[in-house]
Amino acid sequence: MALDELKKTVCAAIDANREKIIQIGEEIYKHPELGYQEHKTSDFISLLFTELGLKNISRHAITGVRGLISGRSHEICLAVMGELDAVICPSHPFADPASGAAHACGHNAQLASMIGCAIGLTESGAMEQLDGDICCFATPAEEYVQIEYRKQLMDQGKISYLGGKQQLIASGAFDDIDLAMMVHSETNAPAPRVVVNGSAMGFIGKAVRFIGKEAHAGGAPHEGINALNAASIAIMCINAQRETFRDKDSVRVHPIITKGGDLVNTVPADVRMESYVRANTIEAMQDANEKVNRAIRGASYAIGTTVEIDDMAGYLPLHQNEAMSSLFAQNAAELLGNEAVQSGLPFPGSTDVGDLSYIMPVIQPTVSGFCGAAHSRDFCIKDRELAYIVPAKLMALTAIDLLRDGARHAVSIRDNFPRKSVEQYKALWNDILENGR
Ligand SMILES: [Zn+2]
Ligand SMILES: [Zn+2]
Incomplete structure (x- = not known):
């Protein structure tokens, strides 16, 4: 199948499941859970993975869950990620009354669009034409909060790092993955837009x-x-x-x-x-x-x-991979128009994707569709198409670009990146902290 036709088929499969994808996002929105305690969300994602026929479904870092979609060959593995955790914001209208947790950072939309991407790639039959595997990865505890609680988890030997992707890196759950991508929400954007290649502190x-x-x-x-x-x-x-x-x-x-x-x-x-x-x-x-x-x-x-x-x-400063960003930007321009794509704006705050970007090529573009300040009671989804459906399509389209034709783009990006080992990652943090003692 020609590239254009393949991309259209995948988008059509996502559109055909539009209501289902939105419903998944809204269901998670109504049941927010805090980092390393996202048990119900993790079970829900695991069930969806099973329904979609993902292979080797496994748990990592307490509540993290990953599953594989096989391509035609297995030269390379691309992770498509979504984050499981909510923030503490008791005054949010959908806050959990017991924990005060609320999805005031839009991570529910990430999970829905990760599932949407998986639906698009599997239901369309696209994977039979792609030369690599996709690892769908729901990652825990991106928000670096409840430090005392997480230190207890450390004392109990359940984690060795506070952040979810840090723990996943340290425990080897990313060892078989070559590249990774996810989409984060952008709130209060002046117009509908996609921002690629932003930095984070x-x-x-x-x-x-x-x-x-x-x-x-x-x-x-x-x-x-x-x-x-x-x-x-x-x-x-x-x-x-x-x-x-x-x-x-x-x-x-x-x-x-x-x-x-x-x-x-x-x-x-x-x-x-x-x-x-x-x-x-x-x-x-x-x-x-x-x-x-x-x-x-x-x-x-x-x-x-x-x-x-x-x-x-x-968390380490975020450095997004430029070649992956440019593929993502091209797809965004085709879907939403050139004027909707911007590059290089800083991502407000910090993310554990920064740590992942130290060890492998990673992107975390943002897509608008949200309003109200992040982490506040006002945060909500303004445009469901942008929040849930557009990111699902953009990740699926970018996966196709990366894994088509013997995965030549993905292989070239992987081979041009100075991949770091778990030991190098741990050593970097030891050096940073040693300096302040
Ligand atoms: Zn946040
Ligand atoms: Zn966030």
């Missing part, structure tokens, strides 16, 4: 514990050591460092106090903070992190507490 994760001394807050405060005062001063010292952060490094430090004390009538003796130290290069992350740690230690010294600073592997 990296960060170091941080958990801090100030340990003071309890005393009666009214009767004998002079006998106490106030850990909350140390934390407050630490935040002020961090703020005083902001003028030293260069605009070009896009440094963002945003600590929160996750525990401010135990009892209002007792001098706080156990106060905990979490923070990210973000920047767009590893060097800038390290520079800012050193200043932040100095601020924390200085505040602790001033008040006389002790302090424990736990620096953890956050």
Whole structure:
């Protein structure tokens, strides 16, 4: 079948399943779950994989699930990913009342479009003409949150990294995959659009514990050591460092106090903070992190507490593969028109796709169709076609381009990328964190 005809057949298969794909996305939207706790979502995806006839369905990193669609030959494997987790946003209209979880980052749409892509490629018979396999991969815990909870999972030996794709990388679940792609939501875009080849910041994760001394807050405060005062001063010292952060490094430090004390009538003796130290290069992350740690230690010294600073592997800056981005952009231009495609705009925030982009060629374009600020109560889907259907088509079309004709595009992209091993990945993070100790 000619390329154009093949692409039309795949899009027609996706269109024929339009309502089903949207329904999958809406079903997940109504049942949001937090990272590493996405059990129901993971079971649902696993069931859909089984229904679609995916092979070798397996679980990874607690709730991650992957399955294979075989091509005509098995020269190369392309992952098509969607993220399972929601964010904590209790005021969102579809928040889970117990956990406060809400799909206020659009990850439900990623899963639906990943399934839509799989439907398009399987139902159309396209895989019989493609020289590679597709690994559909629902990944857990992209949002780097609930640090204390995840540290407990680490202590229990269930994970060794806080982020989902990090854990998947470390556990070897990406070892047999050569390239990967997924689509993220873009909210409040000025017009319907696709943005390719954007950057995202990296960060170091941080958990801090100030340990003071309890005393009666009214009767004998002079006998106490106030850990909350140390934390407050630490935040002020961090703020005083902001003028030293260069605009070009896009440094963002945003600590929160996750525990401010135990009892209002007792001098706080156990106060905990979490923070990210973000920047767009590893060097800038390290520079800012050193200043932040100095601020924390200085505040602790001033008040006389002790302090424990736990620096953890956050996410690496995102570097998207240009050749894959350009194939994706061509498909987007054909589907939506040239004016709807933009390149190089920064992706707001950070993503564990950054870590994957260190070890293999990866893209994470964004597609609009959402409104309201991300991670806020206002976030919602404005245009279901753009949110669910367009990304499914664009990923399927790009998969066809990559895997056609002996997978020549995919093979060339793979062979031109300096693939990193799991050991190199772990060593990089060890080096980054060692620097701040
Ligand atoms: Zn998010
Ligand atoms: Zn997200």
